Amino acid sequence: MISVVLPARNAAATLPAALDSLAGQTLDDFEVVIVDDGSDDGGATRAVAAAFSGRDSRFRLLSRPHRGIVAALEAGIAAARGWAIARMDADDLCHPDRLLRQARHLDANPAVGLVSCQVAFGGDARAAQGYQTHIDWCNSLTSYQAIRLGIFRESPLPHPSVLFRRELIDRHGGYRAGDFPEDYELWLRWLEAGVVMDKLPQTLLTWNDPPGRLSRVDSRYHTEAFFRIKAGYLARFLARINPCHPRVIVAGAGRITRRRAERLLDHGIVIEAWLDIDPDKVGKRVAGRPVLPWDAVPGPEACFVLPYVACRGATEEILDRLQSRGFVLGQNCLPAA
Structure with a gap:
């Protein structure tokens, strides 16, 4: 039955x-x-x-x-x-x-x-x-x-x-x-x-x-409730699959993205840098971390990238760029928004 x-x-x-x-x-x-x-x-x-x-x-x-x-x-x-x-x-x-x-x-x-x-x-x-x-x-x-x-x-x-x-x-x-x-x-x-x-x-x-x-x-x-509850699960998942654990680079340096991604800090994840295309942010330090342009991101053998931008279509564009450089979903990149 x-x-x-x-x-x-x-x-x-x-x-x-x-x-x-x-x-x-x-x-x-x-x-x-x-x-x-x-x-x-x-x-x-x-x-x-x-x-x-x-x-x-x-x-x-x-x-x-x-x-x-x-x-x-x-x-x-x-x-x-x-x-x-x-x-x-x-x-x-x-x-x-x-x-x-x-x-x-x-x-x-x-x-x-x-x-x-x-x-x-x-x-x-x-x-x-x-x-x-x-x-x-x-x-x-x-x-x-x-x-x-x-x-x-x-x-x-x-x-x-x-x-x-x-x-x-x-x-x-x-x-x-x-x-x-x-x-x-x-x-x-x-x-x-x-x-x-x-x-x-x-x-x-x-x-x-x-x-x-x-x-x-x-x-x-509410959207924030999803980010709040998934932070611990995401951190533990990264501990299993991220070869650079606990270090990650977060794609997105906007205020909302940073606030959501920084929930991972309470679970032992280290955000080394932000990745962004905004010329007003690239090359500067935001929340104590450098904002990298695309051409300065290390290769897939040297970093793990978390696209954390919730804007519709942005994640797909970021993943396309990463995969064109040899990043593999679930191995050295993973969308989180």
């Missing part, structure tokens, strides 16, 4: 479509644990969930006081009976073959602990261009190696798209509460523990973007 854990709060408007998409799955052997996280919409969300559970035994409703997404996920997983846990949100849509394809992939690949899929954007791509760009980037990471090397830019796995083996929670721990995005921290921790993550080439989920989505309104999903 596959267990779908679906937290919902004040979701009466979108929950019927989400549950309908699950009811129409081509996989028969699954359950849906709907966790009503203290909805205060006059019982509307509970009524929708209760109606589904009343006519289809695969759907179960848990009603709890409002304690947030992590507590709701913990409650849903504790109540789940399946060998694998699928995530789903109350405002997204599963395509009919999603659970079947993902379950078959885990069954056929015992070394894989988690599988995601391609996702379609359910919002207005023009009005939410940044969200569409993020989805396009997520969909471009189609292998474990790409996910492993891309994780330090941003989260490469849309949370409601994943299916993972329940045993991973027993081995490596589940969701944690804190001032950080709970899914991103979980992916970082599991990847650090050696969990193999894969992504199917099929589009099996429509990821909607309503105005009240937590990633838009909750401070735990």
Whole structure:
């Protein structure tokens, strides 16, 4: 059995479509644990969930006081009976073959602990261009190696798209509460523990973007929260792969880039220099370190470069320049923004 854990709060408007998409799955052997996280919409969300559970035994409703997404996920997983846990949100849509394809992939690949899929954007791509760009980037990471090397830019796995083996929670721990995005921290921790993550080439989920989505309104999903939580994981990853450890050169010398990169200092990383193209910075010392032009950067045998510029497209341009000089992703350079 596959267990779908679906937290919902004040979701009466979108929950019927989400549950309908699950009811129409081509996989028969699954359950849906709907966790009503203290909805205060006059019982509307509970009524929708209760109606589904009343006519289809695969759907179960848990009603709890409002304690947030992590507590709701913990409650849903504790109540789940399946060998694998699928995530789903109350405002997204599963395509009919999603659970079947993902379950078959885990069954056929015992070394894989988690599988995601391609996702379609359910919002207005023009009005939410940044969200569409993020989805396009997520969909471009189609292998474990790409996910492993891309994780330090941003989260490469849309949370409601994943299916993972329940045993991973027993081995490596589940969701944690804190001032950080709970899914991103979980992916970082599991990847650090050696969990193999894969992504199917099929589009099996429509990821909607309503105005009240937590990633838009909750401070735990603010950009700075991502940089804060990943610093320690990134530092430990660098300790394993950087032949010049603990020394790095950070691409980008702007104020925001410096502030984010300097979080690594608390974890033993030494930033030797900045790399930049701004003529007002090149050749000077910024925050006590020299700002190097491109032609002064040592070769790949003598340094490790961290592109830390978050501007869309800048990281790709930096990596292209580095790779043209013989740098190899994951060996002597790694994008961190």
